[in-house]
Amino acid sequence: MEFTRPRGTRDFLFDEMRQRSEAENTLREVFENYGYGEVKTPLFEELKLFTTKSGEEIIDQLYNFKDKSDRELALRPEVTAAISRLYINEMSKTAKPIKLYYYGSCFRYERPQKGRFRQFWQFGCELIGAKSPEGEGEVISMANESIIKLGITTAEIHINHLGIIRGLFEHFGIDKEKSREVMVVVDKGDKQLLEDALKGDEPIIDNEELADILLVLIDMVGDSSIFEDIKNLVFDYEECRTALDELQELITTLKSFNVLNYNINLGVARGLDYYTGIVFEIYVPELGSQKQVCGGGTYSLIKLFGGEDVVSTGFAFGFDRLMDAIEACGNLPTVKPKVDVYVAPISDDTRQLSYTIAQNLRCENIKTEIDLSRKKFKKLLSYANNLGVRFTVLVGSKDVENNQVTIKNMQTGYQELIDIDNILSYIKENL
RNA sequence: GCCGGGGUAGGGUAGGCGGUCAUCCUACGGGACUGUGGAUCCUGUGACUCGGGUUCGAAUCUCGGCCCCGGCCCCA
Known part of the structure; x- marks a missing residue:
């Protein structure tokens, strides 16, 4: 060094x-x-x-x-x-x-x-x-x-x-x-x-x-x-x-x-x-x-x-x-993950929509991270996992065609399809 | 200022009686694998703190510097 x-x-x-x-x-x-x-x-x-x-x-x-x-x-x-x-x-x-x-x-x-x-x-x-x-x-x-x-x-x-x-x-x-x-x-x-x-x-x-x-x-x-x-x-x-x-x-x-x-x-x-x-x-x-x-x-x-x-x-x-x-004294506070939600564009053509979704979450003071390095699918999840986020929003073109995204709970692995308009309320409810 | 123990990839480590390719975990890159894949497997990049000495040969022995850890001194 x-x-x-x-x-x-x-x-x-x-x-x-x-x-x-x-x-x-x-x-x-x-x-x-x-x-x-x-x-x-x-x-x-x-x-x-x-x-x-x-x-x-x-x-x-x-x-x-x-x-x-x-x-x-x-x-x-x-x-x-x-x-x-x-x-x-x-x-x-x-x-x-x-x-x-x-x-x-x-x-x-x-x-x-x-x-x-x-x-x-x-x-x-x-x-x-x-x-x-x-x-x-x-x-x-x-x-x-x-x-x-x-x-x-x-x-x-x-x-x-x-x-x-x-x-x-x-x-x-x-x-x-x-x-x-x-x-x-x-x-x-x-x-x-x-x-x-x-x-x-x-x-x-x-x-x-x-x-x-x-x-x-x-x-x-x-x-x-x-x-x-x-x-x-x-x-x-x-x-x-x-x-x-x-x-x-x-x-x-x-x-x-x-x-x-x-x-x-x-x-x-x-x-x-x-x-x-x-x-x-x-x-x-x-x-x-x-x-x-x-x-x-x-x-x-x-x-x-x-x-x-x-x-x-x-x-x-x-x-x-x-x-x-x-x-x-064993009383150091356990640190919470610094980000709550990770927005993962899983198709190239949903990237721009993902940015908009992330901004909407941030406007509501939800700590949100979005992929900035065009990671591949596997790396997206792996990165989200290492961040320790509660939810990953998977934005892929198939779901988006129906005006939906997949939101995955990273602790339980449970995931469901959510209407794009309901992302905010879904995350607020479950965070 | 004094005494002791240390320093090996980004992080954490193994090894060290001198001698092939320096170990493993993790992180990072690529692949098996263009949307269920956070797993697994394959693979790549990456380190012996710095400088001198001994030696055919030093991460290993030796001396010194730098830095870290612990103890003294001091503590407004």
Whole structure:
């Protein structure tokens, strides 16, 4: 083969595309039921937009380039930054809260593996300018509903409030740099690793009391009842109380939204400063090492980009992983044949009439295919068979002399003579 | 960036201790067969990922590239 696909990219063929469209429509429906409107932003942006959000280091993982006027650009690695930019550019005076969603591909220069590609699709939303616990509650509820409607039955939602651990850092006077380092370790969710990092030979922070609390906290994963344990552990540290209150309220709100199947998990962490409140992730364990299908939280990116301080909550689904998850749960929709009726001219002199018959069917939204390559009789049926159509309309001169055609049910093999004028009604009745 | 397993017609595969024509299924073309024939039979086109090395001879052994699969790292 002369040309190959670029590494980490995929071609999608008919069946897979139909399954993906179906999932896409399901998500659109859910998001729009919650009052979200779709937006679309460019596939590429100024490189600066992404480095401002995530630091210079991400250039390693970007597809960036200079255009012919020497502008530094990059293919977007995610959409949240673009949405914040769009908000500042066009929507800062729009009545809040603003609810928008997006679907599109993103690009990252990474080593491809299962559930990870260089071009991949994200389906996400942003809720801009809502009050915290209720906005977060609704957003999580929407994510939860999406997962359920897609047929993903084994998903786990993990929620954390970064204010708790941040409050502890503040209380113990830990600087930003060290806090971030600890966060990174906490995020790995490995207790032994954390113990080594805090109490090993070269501890990141030299504080026994904080280390002990963190080591207990990281184990606190469980349903909403675990909140009491967390509260008992950190209530004495004043800096944590706002976060505790917010988390408490979120739990109450989620209950009202009828979301009960989540975990509180202090191990869901983020190193970046713009996260201000809750963060959450959704895992589908069957997917192995790339099991995270969704990530989200509350952040003030807009301020970071030079706008006013408007807090948003949002999340993004890794669309490709959602498809994997649906498959893992055995709930991929079976694809229907893409054509319902095949019109087969079996004599040369009935070809033109066949086109007319096909057009009439198409006018009534019946998916119809007609022979375009002058196939012989046997090939006509064989082709129709491979298409998986329900009916083949055999148009031959002997029948046409009596103003009739033969309609064959391809599943049963049963066929009957039908008046040309009655083709439409016959097919509509039997389809 | 690191570790492992792979790559054979359009799709799916067999073979591989070096040696006739590289296997089978499917799809595609022709025929038995100008309208009952979606079957069956016959037949045709079509492939050893790319490049170097060893060898009289490489799909097979060897090295490297590219790509795929899985695992680590990372994950905005």
